Amino acid sequence: MDSSQRLAAALGYIPVVGWPxxxxxxxxNRFAIFHVRQAIGLVLFVAIVFASWTAFMxxxxxxxxGFLIANALFALVLAALIFALxxxxxxxxxxxxxxxxxxxxFGRRALRLPIGSL
Numbered sequence: 638m639d640s641s642q643r644l645a646a647a648l649g650y651i652p653v654v655g656w657p658x659x660x661x662x663x664x665x666n667r668f669a670i671f672h673v674r675q676a677i678g679l680v681l682f683v684a685i686v687f688a689s690w691t692a693f694m695x696x697x698x699x700x701x702x703g704f705l706i707a708n709a710l711f712a713l714v715l716a717a718l719i720f721a722l723x724x725x726x727x728x729x730x731x732x733x734x735x736x737x738x739x740x741x742x743f744g745r746r747a748l749r750l751p752i753g754s755l
Contacts, residue, residue, distance in 0.1 A: 638668065638735045642666055642668050642669060642735075643668075643732060643733055643734070643735050644733075645658070645659055645662075645663045645666055645668075645669040646659075646666075646668050646669040646671070646672040646673075646732035646733075647672070647729050647732040647733045648669075649669050649670075649672045649673035649676050649732065650672065650675075650676045650679075650725060650728055650729050650732065652676070652680060655673070655676070656673055656676070656677070659672075659673045660673065660752070660753065664753060668732075668735070668737060669732075670752065670753035671737050671748075672728060672731075672732045672737075673752060673753065674747045674748060674750050674752050674753070675728050675739070675740050675744055675747050676725075676728065677747065677750060677752060678740070678743045678744060678746060678747025678750065679721055679724055679725060679728070679740060679743065679747075681743070681747075682717070682721065682742065682743040683717060683718065683721045686713070686714055686717040687714055687717075690707075690710060690711065690713065690714045693707065693710065694707035694708075694710075720742075724740045724741065724742075727740065728740055
């Protein structure tokens with residue numbers, strides 16, 4: 638695997654710049670598409686965690702002192718964000734080393750995303 642493939646895969650973890658670059662110019666690079674799927678799965682994981690907490694917060698806030706419970710559960714959102722940051726660093730390191738490693742928790746599901754031409 639050459640360095641241009643690894644660089645494209647590492648750039649795939651940058652949402653606004655890397656995703657379009659890889660999907661438009663590196664569509665035949667299976668390794669880069671793999672890592673873009675992992676990156677999109679990572680963003681979807683964080684979005685689902687945050688949306689779930691927001692919906693729960695909205696429902697619980699109607700209860701007396703429910704906002705205290707919702708604010709206390711924000712620690713789970715922070716834990717998910719810390720996990721996502723660690724997974725992001727691991728993904729970029731795997732991409733730069735040329736390893737097609739699946740990220741934990743959501744990586745297997747991310748492989749099923751209909752993205753690219755795999």
